[in-house]
Amino acid sequence: MKVAQEFREFISRGNVIDLAVGVIIGAAFGKIVNSLVSDIIMPPIGAVLKGVNFSNLFVAIDGKTYDTLAKAKEAGAPVITYGLFINQVIEFFIIAACVFTLVKIVNQIKRAPSPAPAEAPAPTRTEVLLEEIRDALKK
16 A cells, blocks of 8 residues: 555656656657658758768678668668668757757746846935934934
């Protein structure tokens, strides 16, 4: 019974729920970035590099030559897919830049100075004189 209560307390903490939401959003964000890299960023880079398709760059370790990565994998050849690695590195830098930007924005929002409470205006000369008269009458 005690374990169930401890688990209930643990799971109901805000940090656990925040973490779960972060993981779910992070996974979805990863898919978006993956699509951004493979479908939008890499094709123009490949065009600039004269039609190089990074996802098809590989080295077959068995010493044979294969036209495509699919054919090498179909033949069961051990391959080093350095093109896919390049895609993953680019993805990482895009995600890191996005997270950096997000954290920077959140930090700016947290640091934004709250408007200082308006200070009471200094008493006018008349008010000061009235206070002096009041204090003199009390004595």
